[in-house]
Amino acid sequence: MRYVDEFRDPDAARRVADAIAATVTRAWTIMEICGGQTHAIVRYGIDRMLPGMLSLVHGPGCPVCVTPPGIIDAACAIASRPEVTLCTFGDMLRVPGHEQSLLAARTGGADVRMVYSPLDAVELARENPEREVVFLAIGFETTAPTSAMAVLQAERKGLANFSLLSSHVLVPPAMRQLLGDPTNRVQGFLAAGHVCAVAGYRDYHAIARQFRIPIVVTGFEPLDILQGILLCVRQLEENRADVENQYRRAVRHDGNRTARAAVGQVFEVQGQAWRGMGRIEDSGLALRSRFARFDAFKRFPEVRVPTERQTPCISGEVLRGVRKPDECPMFGKLCTPEHPLGATMVSSEGACAAYYRYRRAPEAA
Template structure:
C-alpha cells in the first residue's frame, strides 16, 4: 500500500540507523513534539535502536493530555445539564476531571455522544432544534479548521442551538515555553507533520534561530521518524540550526491556504493554560467576536469551577519531558488505562498510554540504560 508499506521497509530502516550511528560523536537530546510520533517510537522500539548518545524526549504533543483540568470540569458541568447533547471524540470520554469523567456523566443520565467529526454534531443540532448541542473542540492546529468550518456553517444556517467548547492550542508557543524553561535539555525538535500540513513552516525559522536548535518536520511512520532523527543529528553535529521539511509528501511551506483563511475568520489567538505545564502566552485560539455567540463557555455561563489534580500523578512532568512515564510511582499500579490518574494514560497519543500499551514497565528490559538486542525488539517491518 503506497505511503504505508514503503515507510516500514526494514532494509531502509537499517541503512538510516547505520548512518545515525556513524554520524553521532557526542550526546544529543531530541524532542518529538507529537504524541503520534511518540507511539511510533515506542511501538517499534526506535529509541532502543538508536545510539546510546541519542536521547528522545517525549514532548507535550497530545492535545487530549494538555487540555486543562478546568476545561474538562466545564465540559462535565455542561454535559450533565438537562436539554444538552454533548458531543466529543471518543478519547476525551475517559479523561479524568477533578472527580469524574464524561463516561460517568453519561452513566448518570447525561446525553454524551461520541462523534467522528464536528459536522456530525452540527447535523445533530439540525435534527434536534429543541436541544442544545455542544461539541468539545480540542486539539492542535490540525483539527482546528474542521471545527472552524462547523461553527461557520452553524452561523450560515442560523443554528442557534449549536456551540463549541473550545480548547485549541498552538505548537510554536509551546516550543518557545519549553526552550525558555530553566530545566530544558532539548537540543533539537522533530516537528509534527500534520500541524505543519495546515500551518506551514513559517513560524519555525525564528524559533530555530533564536534558540539555535534544529527543527525537522517529520511524519509518523517508522522511516519518517528515523529520517527526521538522521537530519536533526546531522545538523547538531555540524553546529547548524535550520528548519528542514522531511515530510514533503504532506507539508508545503505555505501550509493550506484555505484552512488558514477559515482559521483567521473564525478564531483569534489567546493565552492558554496547558494541563501539567501551566499558562503559555498566545498558545491557543478562541472564537472571534463575530462567532462569540457560539462559545459554550459564554452560553452556559460556567463559573465557580474548582479543580484538583491527584497529588501522586506526575503527568505534568511527563508532558514537559522531565521524566519518562515509568519514573512516575503510580505508573502501571494506581494509574492504568482502566483507572487513569492523568490524561497521558488515557489518550491514544499519550506517552504513558504508549509505555503501558507496549509494555515499557518499571524495571523492565526495554527501559533506557538496559537495552535488549535489536532482533528481540518490535522493530519496523
C-alpha cells in the same frame, strides 16, 4: 516511495540507523512533538536502534493529554444541564477532570455523546432544535479547521442551539515555553508533520533562530522518524539551527491556505492553560466576537474553569520531556488505561499509554 510498507522496511531502517550512529559524536537530546510519533517510536523500538548517547524525549504533542482538567470540569458542568447534549471525540470521554470524567457524567445521566467530527454535532443541532448541542473542541492546528467549519456551517444554517467549548491550542508557543523552562534539556525538535500539513512551518524559523535549535518537520512511519532524527543530528553536529522538512510528501512551507483562512476567520489567538504546563500566552484559539453566539463559555457564563490542582500524577513532567512514563512509581500499577490517573494514560496518543502497551515488563503484561 509511494506505499506505507516502504516506510517500514527494516533493512532501510537499519541503514538510516547506522548513518545516525556514524554521525553522532556526543550526547544529544531530541524531542518528538507528536503523540503519533511517540507511539511509532515505542512500538517499533526506534529509540533502541539509536546510539546510547542519543536520547529521545516525548513532548506535549497529544491534544487530549494537554487539555486541562478544568476544561473537563466545565464540560461536565454544562453536560449536567437537562437541556444540553454535549458532543466530543471518543478519546475525551475517559480523561479525568478534577471531579470526574465525561464518561462518569454520562453514567450519572448527562447526555454526552461521541462524534467523529464537529460537523456531526452541527447536524445533531439541526435535527434537535429543542436541545442545546455543545461540542467540546480540542486539538492542535490539525483539528481547528473542522471546528471553524462547524461554526461557519451553524451560522449558514441559522442554528441558535449550537455552541463550541473551545480548547484548541497552538504548537509553536508551547515549544517556546519548553525552551525557556529552566528544566529544559531539549537540543533539537522533530516537529509534528500533520500539524505542519495544515499550518505550515513558517513560524518555526523564528524559534530556531532565537533558541539556536534545529527543527525537522517529520512524518510518522519508522523511516520518517529515523530520517528526521538523522537530519536533526547532522544539524547538531554541524552547529546549525535550521528548519528542515523531512515530510515533503505531505507538508508545504505555507501549509493548507484554505484551512488556515477558515481558522483565521473564526478564531483569534489568546492565552491558554495546558495540562501540566500552566498557562501559555498566545497558545489558544477563542471564537472571534462575530461568532460570540456560538461560544459555549458565553452561552453558559455561570460555568467556570477551575485552576489545575497538584496531583501525584507526573504527566506534566512527561509532557515537558523531563521524565518518561516508566519512571513513574504508579505506572502500570495504580495507573492503567482502565483506571488512569492522568490524560497521558487515557489517550490513544498518550506517552504513558504507549509505554503501557509496548513496554510493560512481561510479568505486568
